[in-house]
Amino acid sequence: MPSVSDYQIDLDVPVQLEPSQVKTIAIIGGGASGAIIADSLLKEAPSSFSKITLFERRSKLGGVWALDEETKKTPNNIIKSGYTNIKTDPQLKNPFHDRSNSNRFEKFIITPKSTQERFVETPSYQGITTNIIEKMMTYSDVNQWNLPEKTPEERTYVNGLVVRDYIDAYISKNLENERFELIQNSTVEDVERIPKSVSDANEIPYKFRLTIRQPANEENDVWYQEEFDSVVVATGHYHVPFIPYVKGLEELQNKYDDVIQHAKFYRDPEVYKDKTVVVVGSRASGADLTKYIADSAVSVIQSIRNIDNTKRFSKKPNIVYKPTIVEYQLLEEGGFNIIFEDGTEVKNPDHVIYATGYQFSFSYLNRLLGEEVTKDGVVISDLYQHTFHINEPLITFIGVPIDGVSFRVFEYQAILASRYLAGKISLPNRREQREWADKRLSEKGFTRAYHTIGVVDSSNYLNGLIKLGEITNTKINAGRQFPELKEEDLALYRAAGQRLREFWDER
Numbered sequence: 001m002p003s004v005s006d007y008q009i010d011l012d013v014p015v016q017l018e019p020s021q022v023k024t025i026a027i028i029g030g031g032a033s034g035a036i037i038a039d040s041l042l043k044e045a046p047s048s049f050s051k052i053t054l055f056e057r058r059s060k061l062g063g064v065w066a067l068d069e070e071t072k073k074t075p076n077n078i079i080k081s082g083y084t085n086i087k088t089d090p091q092l093k094n095p096f097h098d099r100s101n102s103n104r105f106e107k108f109i110i111t112p113k114s115t116q117e118r119f120v121e122t123p124s125y126q127g128i129t130t131n132i133i134e135k136m137m138t139y140s141d142v143n144q145w146n147l148p149e150k151t152p153e154e155r156t157y158v159n160g161l162v163v164r165d166y167i168d169a170y171i172s173k174n175l176e177n178e179r180f181e182l183i184q185n186s187t188v189e190d191v192e193r194i195p196k197s198v199s200d201a202n203e204i205p206y207k208f209r210l211t212i213r214q215p216a217n218e219e220n221d222v223w224y225q226e227e228f229d230s231v232v233v234a235t236g237h238y239h240v241p242f243i244p245y246v247k248g249l250e251e252l253q254n255k256y257d258d259v260i261q262h263a264k265f266y267r268d269p270e271v272y273k274d275k276t277v278v279v280v281g282s283r284a285s286g287a288d289l290t291k292y293i294a295d296s297a298v299s300v301i302q303s304i305r306n307i308d309n310t311k312r313f314s315k316k317p318n319i320v321y322k323p324t325i326v327e328y329q330l331l332e333e334g335g336f337n338i339i340f341e342d343g344t345e346v347k348n349p350d351h352v353i354y355a356t357g358y359q360f361s362f363s364y365l366n367r368l369l370g371e372e373v374t375k376d377g378v379v380i381s382d383l384y385q386h387t388f389h390i391n392e393p394l395i396t397f398i399g400v401p402i403d404g405v406s407f408r409v410f411e412y413q414a415i416l417a418s419r420y421l422a423g424k425i426s427l428p429n430r431r432e433q434r435e436w437a438d439k440r441l442s443e444k445g446f447t448r449a450y451h452t453i454g455v456v457d458s459s460n461y462l463n464g465l466i467k468l469g470e471i472t473n474t475k476i477n478a479g480r481q482f483p484e485l486k487e488e489d490l491a492l493y494r495a496a497g498q499r500l501r502e503f504w505d506e507r
Helices: 004-009 032-042 160-172 249-255 284-293 363-369 407-421 430-444 458-468 487-504
Strands: 024-028 051-055 108-112 180-183 187-195 206-215 220-228 230-233 260-262 276-280 299-303 319-322 325-330 336-340 345-347 351-354 395-397
Touching (some): 024 032, 032 051, 032 160, 051 220, 187 363, 206 230, 249 260, 249 325, 407 458
Parallel strands (some): 024 051, 024 230, 051 180, 230 395, 260 351, 276 299, 276 351
Antiparallel strands (some): 206 220, 325 336, 336 345
């Protein structure tokens, strides 16, 4: 059986690990993706993996569903018009690379607390609710929210804190497992590949050294390192905000840094009481913010792509719909104008909130995989099936697909990745994986659509993962099973998704 090192040289060798080659695994991220991959790995036989460590950089579990009631204002000095994740979220320097560091001890280094923006706050806000039905927002083995007093209809769409508690409970149930370790308040800042001495030709010739930063006190951080056989990236894609390029916008940000905001930092509509607010974006957060802010603001102008399709949007009398913004004009007498695509203008609104989404950012992989690990924060073009890194067979990603069957997509990915890391299945050779990624790129381009697994594609995608994960040897214990997803479940999901697409102006 070919080893990983064979695979890295030969493009035509199928990718497969030997059983027990991977013993220790680091999971980065304590949200929905981290929860299901941890549980799936632990459901493999104890002989498969000896240590599974989940790193979460916050004190709370739940990923994007954890609510930070207080947050800072939008850092307009960093999130500038048109900036990509390379500029907004660069990798921190690794103090272990500085041999002259006077604060270096045997196993850790103390440094002044980093002042670089790390986008730790989540985008959850007061009143946020799920927009995907309960069955698809939960895992197959615990497929209901912990709301026994609620009717099925009341559990269909729930407050975000319910989701946070669900994820917390799902991770916490494994804390008694001696093979599992949860490390919170710990940020993985660097992943390096280091050689190791091997005596067996089938043994993996390298490990991954993770450099982790923790708060030591109010003034200092402490850094330390751990080594693992494999790394699972489960950090999601709702951390680094994106504000698109618009003519004159960066100049406006430089002059009036309180005017431009990003939806990530929105928390409460009362902040906008008696204000005039422009909301840019028509998807979930844009629709929600427009609706909520209108209860407090004098006027809300929502800028959407398709101005002719507003019949499903809020009809509150103080909401006005405008097309795309094409320019910001600073005025000589002070203030500014917003020019819309139809030639209309709005002068001196109090705030402009960009609900224009987020970029993928894996800064801790920049040195290992190169800064182009994600193209402009939109596409991770070196992933096979949105899961397996084509150039590094021991790094897998869970939770990349967008608009899929939500948590259920993550579950299918996690089962497939667990079987692969346990040496139970093989993946196509590297050439075939690259052909899959290139075909996807030619069809979708460097756009959000590349990683979108919507209502039309979901069935084919999930069935493809099942086929890849099929274990032909009946003597092998399969571990966690792929859940059955019935056609009526998908039909219900598609119906809900259709309503949302129409509401969000998706074409």
